[in-house]
Amino acid sequence: MTFYSTSEEHLLFDAARRGDAAYIKQRIAAGANLSITDGRGFTPLIIAAYDGHEEVTRLLLEAGADPNTQDSGGNTALMGVCFKGYPDIAKLLIEKGAELNTQNGNGGTALMFATLFGRNALVKLMLEYGADTTIRDVRGLTALDLAYQQGNEEAITLLQEHNLKSS
Structure with missing residues (x-):
């Protein structure tokens, strides 16, 4: 991973943020480094996905961008779209190799x-693709614990039903 330092690399990040598919296509054709990161560890893919730009996300993935790159906080593009609520982009990332867990x-x-922010369509999608419901965060909480904390009845039901099927 390299930090961007040229104006062309800066423009690549701006294009990802804006969803400028034409510019992204041009930079991919010119051999742009898709693994570059900014000061927070974001890649063009993380930015495009987080900002909801499905076409640009697809272009970057098809050009070889790594869907599992983690930013400086350890977050991935999939985590970002689960936070923001973009099921179509989440599905695309998963189908292109994003690790669920x-x-x-x-x-x-x-x-x-997805659970914490009430993105229940994404909770359902993640469970359909096999997300592990037993993983605990640093506080010892699972997704089901978070659903209870949030009072998210739909997520509670989805997670409980999934856990029953899995046991």
């Missing part, structure tokens, strides 16, 4: 983000 610096997972 990666933990960030606080032990959180994408499933925990």
Whole structure:
């Protein structure tokens, strides 16, 4: 991983943030380094996914961007979309190899983000793809514990039903 230092690399990050697919295509064709990071460890893929730009996310993944790169806090693109609530982008990331059960610096997972922020369509998606409901964060909490803390009845039901099927 290298930090960006040129204006072209800076423009790549700006294009990812704006969802500028034409510029991203141009930079990919020119051999842009898709593993570059900014000062927070964000890659163009993490930014595009987090900002909800499905086409740019797809272009970056198809060009070889790593869906499992973690930023300086240990967060992945999948965690970001579970926080923001983008099921289509989450599905794309998973189908392109995003690890479901990666933990960030606080032990959180994408499933925990979806649960914590009431993204129940994403909770369901993560469970369908096999997210591990037994993982605990640094406080010892599971996704189900977080659902209870949030009073998220739908997530509680989804997680409990999943746990019953899995046992």
